[in-house]
Amino acid sequence: MLAELSVSLWRGGKEGRYETYRVPQRASQTVLDVVTFVQRHIDPTLSYRFACRVGVCGSCAMTVNGKPRWTCRTHVAKVAGSGRLEIGPLENLPVIKDLTTDMQPFFEKWQKAQGVFAPSKTRHEEIEQIRPDSAARRLADAAIECINCGVCYAACDTVRWNEDYFGPAALTRAWTLVNDERDAGGTARLQAVAGAGGCHSCHSHQSCQELCPQALNPTAAIAGLKRRTTAAYLKGEIKA
Amino acid sequence: MTMRLYVWQRATAALMAPLVLVHIAVIFYATHNGMTAADILSRTHGSIMWASYYGLFVAAASIHAAIGVRNVLTEWSPLADRRAGSFAVGFGLLLVALGARAVFALVLS
Numbered sequence: 001m002l003a004e005l006s007v008s009l010w011r012g013g014k015e016g017r018y019e020t021y022r023v024p025q026r027a028s029q030t031v032l033d034v035v036t037f038v039q040r041h042i043d044p045t046l047s048y049r050f051a052c053r054v055g056v057c058g059s060c061a062m063t064v065n066g067k068p069r070w071t072c073r074t075h076v077a078k079v080a081g082s083g084r085l086e087i088g089p090l091e092n093l094p095v096i097k098d099l100t101t102d103m104q105p106f107f108e109k110w111q112k113a114q115g116v117f118a119p120s121k122t123r124h125e126e127i128e129q130i131r132p133d134s135a136a137r138r139l140a141d142a143a144i145e146c147i148n149c150g151v152c153y154a155a156c157d158t159v160r161w162n163e164d165y166f167g168p169a170a171l172t173r174a175w176t177l178v179n180d181e182r183d184a185g186g187t188a189r190l191q192a193v194a195g196a197g198g199c200h201s202c203h204s205h206q207s208c209q210e211l212c213p214q215a216l217n218p219t220a221a222i223a224g225l226k227r228r229t230t231a232a233y234l235k236g237e238i239k240a
Numbered sequence: 241m242t243m244r245l246y247v248w249q250r251a252t253a254a255l256m257a258p259l260v261l262v263h264i265a266v267i268f269y270a271t272h273n274g275m276t277a278a279d280i281l282s283r284t285h286g287s288i289m290w291a292s293y294y295g296l297f298v299a300a301a302s303i304h305a306a307i308g309v310r311n312v313l314t315e316w317s318p319l320a321d322r323r324a325g326s327f328a329v330g331f332g333l334l335l336v337a338l339g340a341r342a343v344f345a346l347v348l349s
Contacts, residue, residue: 161315196321200246226246233243240244 005080007034009046010088013095018086025083031064031071034085035099048099055213058147061154062099063088068154070213090154092167106150109166114192115173118185128182140179143172143221145214152208152218164197168208168218171199175221178228190229191238199225245307252304259297284346291347298339306332 005025008018021038032050039046050060055073062071065079065086076085093101110116121128130137152168153159159167174193177183193199199222208218232238241249270280284290310328313319319327 158315194243196242198243200241200243229243230247230250233247238243240242240247 004083005034005076006084007038008084008086009035009038009099010095011046011098013097016095016098018088025076029076031062031069031074031076031079031085031087032060034076035062035071035087046099047097056147058149061090061149061151061213063090063154068151068211070149070151073213090150092154092156092159093150101150103150106153106167106169107148109170109197110173112192112197113166113170113174114185114189115170115177116185117177117180118183118189120182120184130181134181136179136181139224140176143176143216143218146172146176146216147214149213151211151213155207155211157205157207158201158203162197162201165201166193166197166199168202168222171202171225172216172218172221174199175224178225187232187237190225190232193225194229194233194238194240199229202226241307241311245310249304249307252300252307255300256297256304259293259300262293263297281346281349285349287347291343294343294346295340298336298343302332302335302339305335 003025005023006020007023008020010016011019021042023034023037023042026033032053035046035048036050039048048060048062050072051057053060053072055070058070060071061068063069064071064074065084067079068090069079071087079085087099089095089099089101093103093106096102132141146169148169150169152172156165156168158165171193174189178186178189202219202222204219204223206219209216209220212218229238233240306328309331310324313324313327314321317324
């Protein structure tokens, strides 16, 4: 094992540069450990975002050697075989400072895709029984573990080219809700994801599903939305 | 891409899939049998079937390609959606004109 890592970190805002630091290499070291080492022992002005450190909160995603990754569960040994790491902020999002991006556009698009549960019952009604093995519930379950880390959004070529595109996470959330039998927002949600910036902008490049840290498949979810919206359009349930 | 454009692009793609296969089969048939251009034109001349077949092909290809070009322009060029749409309509009409010329030459010459 190498004694030291050569670590280049993005410093600055939109305009900035990579600065290189020497960080001791340790066993089972994660990329987040490396960034934390720099902030605690070399430069306390380094800005980055993290919370849980165990792959649940989705706040520590960064660009690691050219690919977006959740840094708390990315082992250095897996991505820096040569002993070199280049860590930058997530792509496709405005940089606030150093490794921290503004996630606002990402979450605004969740709203545009109507990624919010629309209840079909009040608290006074009986709780609906949903069979876990029903076809709709299986589809809803497929993407329920999304942690909103933004890796898919940063990996997406279509987001890069089309600033209106909702992105894989928002559309996957919409697909989950479309398949949730308890949800009442079906047609309005299909209308929202069928419009400009919606599911039909996806080119199926599949970077989202290749890099999703939760091994979800947003490409398949978006393909599902394409089919479902097309059927609704041909039946006259939604407008073009 | 909007819902309407998506449906048109997919529908024209679905239409073109069998048309392309038949087109390729015809090319193989013609070359395999050593047919000259004059031989081919003598068979297609005045044929409503070939006029309809290639007329449909030209229409589908023009619509499909124009929508695709519009997408490329909106994503890769600084053109706004509306201007990209106008350019794509112009491109589609150019394809229709070129295709119609070829179909006329095949059937009416």
